[in-house]
Amino acid sequence: MSSLAKEIIEKLNKEEDAQVLAEVLDFYEYLKQKKNKGFKKKWQYIDEDEPTKEETKSYQQYKQTKEEFIPLENIMKELNLDE
Helix, strand or coil: CCHHHHHHHHHHHHCCCHHHHHHHHHHHHHHHHHHHHHHHHHHHCCCCCCCCHHHHHHHHHHHHCCCCCCCHHHHHHHCCCCC
């Protein structure tokens, strides 16, 4: 945790006026909403591109592989961790 965060937490912990704490929470919510709007705006302007031939080929190979999954218990036995 940053030193600034620790300092703020300590000061808020010592604060006895409920009105001050309510104002701090309101301001925090305002900042949070403002930042969320900024993130949403950034995502709106990101265009998705089409996958390249290589990406499509890799994905198809991944889908076609029939890898056998090894149960965790078997691995633990092989490594003598089941004791």
